[in-house]
Amino acid sequence: MVKHAALALCFDRLNTKPAPYRYIDTHAGIGEYDLAGDEAERSPEWQDGVGRVWQAESGAPQDVRNALAPWLGVIRSLNADGLRHYPGSPLIASRMMRETDALRLCELHEPSADLLRETMGRDKRVKIEQRDGFEALPAYLPPPERRGLVLIDPPFEVAAGSRKADFDWMLKAARGAIKRWPQGVYVFWRPIKNLDQVQDFDGELASMLIEDGGIEPEKILVADLWVRAIGEGKLAGAGVVIANAPFGVSEHLRAALPWLCDLMKQGDGAGWRVESPAAEGQ
Numbered sequence: 001m002v003k004h005a006a007l008a009l010c011f012d013r014l015n016t017k018p019a020p021y022r023y024i025d026t027h028a029g030i031g032e033y034d035l036a037g038d039e040a041e042r043s044p045e046w047q048d049g050v051g052r053v054w055q056a057e058s059g060a061p062q063d064v065r066n067a068l069a070p071w072l073g074v075i076r077s078l079n080a081d082g083l084r085h086y087p088g089s090p091l092i093a094s095r096m097m098r099e100t101d102a103l104r105l106c107e108l109h110e111p112s113a114d115l116l117r118e119t120m121g122r123d124k125r126v127k128i129e130q131r132d133g134f135e136a137l138p139a140y141l142p143p144p145e146r147r148g149l150v151l152i153d154p155p156f157e158v159a160a161g162s163r164k165a166d167f168d169w170m171l172k173a174a175r176g177a178i179k180r181w182p183q184g185v186y187v188f189w190r191p192i193k194n195l196d197q198v199q200d201f202d203g204e205l206a207s208m209l210i211e212d213g214g215i216e217p218e219k220i221l222v223a224d225l226w227v228r229a230i231g232e233g234k235l236a237g238a239g240v241v242i243a244n245a246p247f248g249v250s251e252h253l254r255a256a257l258p259w260l261c262d263l264m265k266q267g268d269g270a271g272w273r274v275e276s277p278a279a280e281g282q
């Protein structure tokens, strides 16, 4: 949720300049989720997430509504008669991007790649590759437009390798990418289960972005939301690290996250943060 709200804010900002840009999604997923489908019925967590936002948003303070407007605008455009379709990152991108912009989407698993192709339909801006997004990324960078956004959003599944492996893969991919194209906007998603692990990752990532990419520390942003106390071995929440965060994104997230946290908390230990991460050794 923070990921998609933040992503939509980044697109909104990129759209303020007419020059075309490119969106690269290394782990694109299926593009759209049917909230009334079998899968969503088996795991109805969405009801406590976007379902609550959908119900409560009209009563939110104006600054919260402004912050969520780009993301909710896409959701509204798919749901004229009540909430049923939830847009994943590729669909948020394609709905928000302009005619002259381009999308490059990687999805490794065939059934998901097929669904993604179906969701995206015939769209000359979009190229879908069924391949490993971490491996594919270097070839996409720098994009010919020299403007754009890269989302790195791996599944952190135990079955597909350990969670640690995904943190490590993400750092490796980030290091390669940032050397090739330090000017890009990067959004890295990661789950919050263990605070030490997340802080170590953020610190290492921030150091690398600053040292290898020459990115100013103030342009690196962490936005996290956790709905229960962290450290009980259970998934507590998730968040993003944004490199070269576009102007205004942090203010919007600072407005939205306390409201989202109140709305979605499941116990006393819920919380949020929007800040620049401390680089390693600081």
Ligand SMILES: C[S@@+](CC[C@H](N)C(=O)[O-])C[C@H]1O[C@@H](n2cnc3c(N)ncnc32)[C@H](O)[C@@H]1O
Residues within 6 Å of the ligand: 025, 026, 027, 028, 029, 030, 031, 087, 088, 089, 090, 106, 107, 108, 109, 112, 131, 132, 133, 134, 153, 154, 155, 160
């Ligand atoms: C968390 S989901 C992506 C969600 C999507 N980015 C969104 O926000 O809507 C992760 C996806 O990555 C795919 N995947 C797993 N390993 C991959 C890899 N090495 N390269 C590309 N895709 C991969 C999975 O099949 C899954 O669809």
